Each structure stands twice: as C-alpha cells, then as structure tokens.
Amino acid sequence: MVEDRDAAGAVSPADAWEAEEQLRLPIEDGEPKLIVDVTGFEGPLDLLLALSRAQKVDLTRISILELANQYLYFIEAVRLRRLELAADYLVMAAWLAYLKSRLLLPIPPKDDEPSGEELAAELARRLRRLEAMRQASVALMARIRLGRDVFQRGKPELMDIENRPIYQASLYELLSAYADHRQRRMITSVRVERRLVWGLQQAREILERLVGELDDWTSLDGFLATYIPEEERATVLASSFSASLEMVREGRLELRQSNAFAPLYLRRARGDLDQPVFPAIRDDLEP
C-alpha cells in the first residue's frame, strides 16, 4: 500500500494543504490531460476524487463509468512513463475494469454478486465520504481556535499547591530496614575482646633481650613462669617456642627436649653470636 505523502517527506506538511488547491485538473474539453505525477495524490481514492471533481457535477450525480474510464486511461498513461506505480493504484484499476464490465454487460441470471450499479453506488458513497471528511477537516480548522484566534489566561494562577504528604513505604522496605538494622546490631553486639596473643616478633624481642642470661640450660616454662601471668602463658609459650626455633636456626640458641611433651630447655649457643650460621636465611627471616 502507498503511504501518506508526509511519510515520504517529499511534500512538507505545511505545503500539503495548499497542494489541493493547486491540484492540476486532468480534463480539458473532455479530453484527458494527463498528470503523470501520482505523488500528488494520497492513494487511488484521492486520485478518483480529484478526477471526479473534474466532472464538475455534484458527487451524487457523478458518472462512475466515466470516472472509471478516466482512471484507467490515467493509469495506462502513467504506466507508460513510470513502471513503478504503487500496487494500490493497480488494484483499484483492476477493480474499476471489473466494475466497468459489470456496468456494461447484461447481468447474467442467478448472479449473487452485487450489480454494477450497486458497486458504483458504493464507490460513489466512499468518494462522498472522503470528500465529506476533507470538508469537515477544513471546517474544523476554520473554527475559532484556542491559541490562534482566542486565548486563555496567559498566566494562570491556580494553584499555590499545599502539599499534603501521602506517605509511602513498601513492606519490603519496612522489612529490609528492620532486618538490616537487627543484623547490624547483631554483629556489633559481639564484644571483641583484646586478644591475649604474643606475636612472634614480640616473643623474639623478649628472647633476644634475655638470651644473654641463658648461659646454662633453662626450662622455657620455668623461664616464662617468672615473667608471664598464668592466663597468658599458653600463647607466650607458643610464640616463644617458634621464636626460639628461629634463633636456633640462626645459631644463637640451643634447644633440648628429652621426649614429647617434656619441658623444653634452652641456652645461649656456644658459637660466636655475631656470626650466624645461616646468614642468608636470617636475612630472609628479618621482617
């Protein structure tokens, strides 16, 4: 199907209305004067309307037969010049040819089809209806129009709006606020106590300070017991043991244990304290 011309963009909407007035009439002195340019028409019905207007008679008294002839003649001429005529026009042409035959040939008996006169009357009615709608649109646009002929209040005052709030909240928002909140409180209510842990570094520092005193085998437990309160002893023991292993590897301490779970003894290494056995490893271990 063809579309309105404004879709094609060939004719600007502003021109379109005037275009009707300039529509070239296809007939002069009974002889068709051809308009090859169908882009001036909005479909076959529009073309038929333009042709029928050229008959210069009331649409109710128009000769559909003559109109059909003109249309067919027109289409034929157009096809000679332009092959790409929209299918709509051709469909209408075929229908009008059929209509013509119905109008001219005697009606065969027992024909259930509408008669040529009925078809012609229906076409005339469609043309009148399109024409009527066209006139109606003209009449409509000619009315006193707000914003063109008459004007409403330029600066309306309604309304100083007093906002009356309508509160909104969804159940989801309510629940997620509550759950979030409870969750937050749940976590913060876990009291984080100060951890009683001696770090390795801390233990080593202490051992290093004390190592000079360890000339002879000393029990690690007993050694720590002197300085460390009971509740911290486990963690201090663990850290000190780890730290002492390091110092042993560095050749600065010696460790001795008689059997599993027996007390650990440690003393200062016999070698030169300033010359570690594995300086490279020691470097590695330095934090």
Add this chain to the structure above:
Amino acid sequence: MSVDHDHLRIVEALLFASAEPLGIDALAERLPHGADVDAVIEELQRHYATRGVELVTVAGKWMFRTAEDLSYLMSREIAEPRRLSRAALETLAIIAYHQPVTRAEIEAIRGVSASKGTLGMLLETGWIRLRGRRRAPGRPVTYGTTEAFLVHFSLEAIQDLPGLDDLKGAGLLEGHIPPGFHIPLPSDDPALTDSEDPLEADDLADLAPNDED
C-alpha cells in the same frame, strides 16, 4: 435576578485564574453550600459579553478567553500553532466524526494506509487518545477525541461538530461499526461503548507516538 456578589467574585476569580475550563461541580465546590452556580455563571456571562474577554462554555465546562473579534489583534501575540499535514487533518476529522474508530477503519475511509507517525503526531497534540479495544478479531485499538480537542476547537460537545447532522443524514457516518453494533453519532463519552474493551496496561506504551507503526 440577584446574584450574591461574593459568589460572583469567587467564580470570577476561579475562572480567571485557571487556564483550563472549569466544570460547574468544581466551581460549586468552592462556593458555600447551596449557592446558585448557574445564576452566577449567567450573570458573569452577561457582564463580560461586551468586554475584551468573554465567558464561554467548551466541553461542557466554563472558561474565560479573549473575545473572538479581537483575534486580529491577538494572533500577533503568539506563534501560530503547528500546522498539521493534510493527512493528519483528514485523520483528525475522521476520528472526530467516526469515533470510536480503529486505524483500519480510518485507512478504509481515506483509501490509503496511515503513514508512520500520523496518529502519533495527533496523539502528541493531545487532541486524540486511545479509547479502548474493538471487540473484533485482532482487538484493534479504538481512537477518539479528548477534552482538549473540544477546548481547542471551541466545541461545547462532540455533537456540535460542524455539519454533523448533514453527514448523518447523508448516511456518511455509517458502515464503520461492526455488524450488531449501531452507533449513529460520534461519541467521545469516556465510557467505552458496547463494541469496545478497555485498554490493557501496556497498550499505551506500545502505542506511544514514537513507536507508532
């Protein structure tokens, strides 16, 4: 006939302040209970008959607007409203006179398929609206005019469309209603007709001007 001067002032102020037409109900709401709104309107209309603004009724409501005969003066004031294409004007007229009407029915009357955007553009003017869905195969959307249409074209009601009686007399408004339904006159009644179903929620999104076609 004596009209309460306070009532008169209140109605005058309300109508003057509003750019939109106001209904009798809206006016009555602001007046003391039992006030004779009709009498107030009548008195106001009489008072303004000779002045530069006049009180008119459109879409069954009341509004002040500049006097008709001063249009020569006023049109300089505001840029001319956007011109519609001939296709859009025809489509608008068909919707106004044949409403509720579907797109296919519009196309049948015009003898051409509606172009991309013609209905969308008309929807954008606020003069037409989607009414519902025709109870017919494919359930096509029906179109009708809005209150803004009546206000813009100074129509008291859709029945005041120019030439409506002649068109009806000539039988040119018929033949678009499915068999079994008979609507002799255009109706912009917000209530759906028997031949229409309500729109669904996403119809409007589907048919927004930009998505047209």
Add this chain to the structure above:
Amino acid sequence: MSVDHDHLRIVEALLFASAEPLGIDALAERLPHGADVDAVIEELQRHYATRGVELVTVAGKWMFRTAEDLSYLMSREIAEPRRLSRAALETLAIIAYHQPVTRAEIEAIRGVSASKGTLGMLLETGWIRLRGRRRAPGRPVTYGTTEAFLVHFSLEAIQDLPGLDDLKGAGLLEGHIPPGFHIPLPSDDPALTDSEDPLEADDLADLAPNDED
C-alpha cells in the same frame, strides 16, 4: 472622562492573555496611535476594583491577579507522595515487631536516640498510635501499630509479619545468627497488656505530633 470602549477591550484582552506583566509602552503599541493608555488602565482598574480579579502594577507593569482577599481560593491541597526515611522505617518496624514499645525501648533497640519528629511523623502517617502508658517509672507512653498499618502493608494480621526463618529465607538476614537472637512475634491486640495503663484524656494533646520530639 470617557475612554474608548474598543481600547478598553483590547487592553483587557492583552493583559488577560499575556504571561508577563505588560508595560504602558507594550500596550500602546497595540492601540491606535494616540490612544490614552493611562486613562484606559485607570478605567480598567476602577472597573475591576470590586471584582474577583484586580489590575495591579508590578515593577511598573500591569497584570491581572486574583483579588487579594480571594487568594485563599488559589491554594489547593495536593496529595504528595513522600517516602519514609531510613530512620522512620526502622522505627516503624521496631514498633511493629516489638509493640507495645516505649520510646526509650525503641532507642535502646535502635542504639540511637529517636530523632526529633520521627515518631511524630509516624503518628502523622496514621500507621502508629499511642497505646497506653507503661507501668514503670516515668510511666512512658507505649506505641503500637494501627489498622491503617495493616491495610497499607497488605497484612491480614500483624502476626503475618515474617519471623526469623522467613527473613533468613528471603535473604534479608544473612550469615551466622548468634544464639539467643530472635525476632519477636508481634501482637497489636487493642486490649492493653498487663504492663500498660490506659492513656489519660490529655495524653493525646500532650503528645500531638508537633510536640513530639
């Protein structure tokens, strides 16, 4: 003094239709040469002096405006959707789950003191109400939810508020739930609990939203 009636109508229409106040010059431009604009304005002002709108001058220009004594007409209550703040949501939820609950208890649960107006605002929503007074030192007011709360949140009963398992199932509560953590089973029984006394007559006045802090 006689003013040309046509000039009067023109100025009236121009002032009516203009979105901005118009100066004498702008008006004179639209009138026939030599028209006495000042006289027209004066006559218009006199005419409208007793009416619902008045002609006033602002910054040396003229405009129509609703008569001052009718300005109340121009205000209208508009329902404006407003969302609840996070604090208000939390407080509301605590009241819903833990009712009857006093302000001090809400603060203890929230871990912060209730902000000025949160309870007042919640009272304004109509979702919470004052229930009674706690039988405790200071006799603090207890809060609970209302039927409007149930209606708004589409709850058939307050017991339909999700419990611990539901909240976990919905992913609203996550991770390790410490032992002893529980979500109360709420009750909004209108009958006062054993721990509550009825409100006295002037409690409501005392605790009106505006005074609440």
